[in-house]
Amino acid sequence: xxxxxxxxxxxxxxxxxxxxxxxxxxxxxxxxxxxxxxxxxxxxxxxxxxxxxxxxxxxxxxxxxxxxxxxxxxxxxxxxxxxxxxxxxxxxxxxxxxxxxxxxxxxxxxxxxxxxxxxxxxxxxxxxxxxxxxxxxxxxxxxxxxxxxxxxxxxxxxxxxxxxxxxxxxxxxxxxxxxxxxxxxxxxxxxxxxxxxxxxxxxxxxxxxxxxxxxxxxxxxxxxxxxxxxxxxxxxxxxxxxxxxxxxxxxxxxxxxxxxxxxxxxxxxxxxxxxxxxxxxxxxxxxxxxxxxxxxxxxxxxxxxxxxxxxxxxxxxxxxxxxxxxxxxxxxxxxxxxxxxxxxxxxxxxxxxxxxxxxxxxxxxxxxxxxxxxxxxxxxxxxxxxxxxxxxxxxxxxxxxxxxxxxxxxxxxxxxxx
DNA sequence: GAGTTTGAAACT
DNA sequence: CAGTTTCAAACTC
Numbered sequence: 001x002x003x004x005x006x007x008x009x010x011x012x013x014x015x016x017x018x019x020x021x022x023x024x025x026x027x028x029x030x031x032x033x034x035x036x037x038x039x040x041x042x043x044x045x046x047x048x049x050x051x052x053x054x055x056x057x058x059x060x061x062x063x064x065x066x067x068x069x070x071x072x073x074x075x076x077x078x079x080x081x082x083x084x085x086x087x088x089x090x091x092x093x094x095x096x097x098x099x100x101x102x103x104x105x106x107x108x109x110x111x112x113x114x115x116x117x118x119x120x121x122x123x124x125x126x127x128x129x130x131x132x133x134x135x136x137x138x139x140x141x142x143x144x145x146x147x148x149x150x151x152x153x154x155x156x157x158x159x160x161x162x163x164x165x166x167x168x169x170x171x172x173x174x175x176x177x178x179x180x181x182x183x184x185x186x187x188x189x190x191x192x193x194x195x196x197x198x199x200x201x202x203x204x205x206x207x208x209x210x211x212x213x214x215x216x217x218x219x220x221x222x223x224x225x226x227x228x229x230x231x232x233x234x235x236x237x238x239x240x241x242x243x244x245x246x247x248x249x250x251x252x253x254x255x256x257x258x259x260x261x262x263x264x265x266x267x268x269x270x271x272x273x274x275x276x277x278x279x280x281x282x283x284x285x286x287x288x289x290x291x292x293x294x295x296x297x298x299x300x301x302x303x304x305x306x307x308x309x310x311x312x313x314x315x316x317x318x319x320x321x322x323x324x325x326x327x328x329x330x331x332x333x334x335x336x337x338x339x340x341x342x343x344x345x346x347x348x349x350x351x352x353x354x355x356x357x358x359x360x361x362x363x364x365x366x367x368x369x370x371x372x373x374x375x376x377x378x379x380x381x382x383x384x385x386x387x388x389x390x391x392x393x394x395x396x397x398x399x400x401x402x403x404x405x406x407x408x409x410x411x412x413x414x415x416x417x418x
Numbered sequence: 419g420a421g422t423t424t425g426a427a428a429c430t
Numbered sequence: 431c432a433g434t435t436t437c438a439a440a441c442t443c
Binding site for chain 1: 436437438440
């Protein structure tokens with residue numbers, strides 16, 4: 001029998017596979033070829049927690065006297081204002097040196113373990129969908145540059161997975177409103193936008209080159225109208241006017257993020273869910289509200305995401321449904337599933353690129369998942385048989401997982417799917 | 419490239 | 431919560 005620890009390690013990995021069945025190609029690449037950049041997909045699959053932002057705002061305000069009327073109760077009461085996560089036990093050894101550079105994993109302190117609301121995993125064969133325990137992702141298995149943070153109290157999630165750049169925003173001390181000069185390049189946008197990551201985070205240059213420039217004129221890029229802001233990016237090489245979504249306006253940016261989260265705690269969550277296990281495509285979490293486009297233009301978020309409208313949509317005159325002749329026509333014209341003639345390729349939008357880069361979801365079939373899980377279990381059993389430590393077992397399993405992903409990617413590449 | 423259309427986000 | 435306004439992207443010409 002395998003030890004409970006090894007089983008848990010396997011469960012952690014396999015849960016990642018099955019919960020997020022529709023692995024994007026960018027994620028695969030990140031796992032197989034770890035890089036310093038976070039893809040849009042990865043970024044979109046993260047959440048920001050308002051309580052963390054509150055705390056960071058307080059820290060910023062205290063450290064830089066930019067309180068704008070905000071009180072820092074922690075400072076007033078003489079409490080240690082170090083963010084709880086700074087001492088939370090999520091320590092892990094990054095899989096790669098790059099990952100190590102990206103991850104600011106704090107040191108282990110057991111006293112704050114309670115911050116991670118975890119329920120011990122149960123044997124999966126006895127789980128009912130309603131009683132699935134929350135399994136904390138092992139940081140070793142997170143995509144490069146991602147970190148775990150505790151979820152807000154009211155959240156349905158026991159944890160959040162944050163991109164490192166968000167994490168760095170929350171936890172760098174003191175709040176680096178103006179990072180080291182060494183963090184900056186000499187180049188910068190005409191409107192003060194930095195080429196570098198928000199905090200000049202060592203070794204992380206996330207997607208500043210692939211990101212599509214926005215053209216905001218009135219929102220200061222601090223509202224969800226701005227794609228950069230909505231994606232959690234700072235503006236870089238954008239054409240925006242009066243941009244505040246940059247290093248120079250860090251406090252404003254935090255306030256804006258907090259405002260968005262206050263208004264909608266899920267504002268930064270992906271709009272398109274993965275759907276039920278086994279489905280190829282997900283559904284729009286909120287649903288669209290189209291009235292005139294028939295949901296067959298990119299105005300429609302469902303259509304843009306290449307998914308059909310669902311019962312959650314409140315659209316009028318929807319033609320984006322299974323069996324719709326108009327939809328078939330559009331598809332025949334190659335404007336829906338076949339991006340080659342769609343505006344998705346004509347326009348270099350972030351979403352369009354995102355779709356261009358997206359792995360054909362069909363490549364992640366149940367068979368593939370099952371085979372992958374079998375490989376991981378075999379590794380776990382092998383490790384147990386050889387009497388390896390849990391750490392060694394985890395390493396073996398992780399390496400096996402990487403090999404599986406490599407094979408998936410290679411197989412997909414061979415089939416022309418990417 | 420300018421103008422129009424569209425629907426999400428923000429506001430009242 | 432519903433109606434209105436604002437906004438930036440998508441689209442058309």
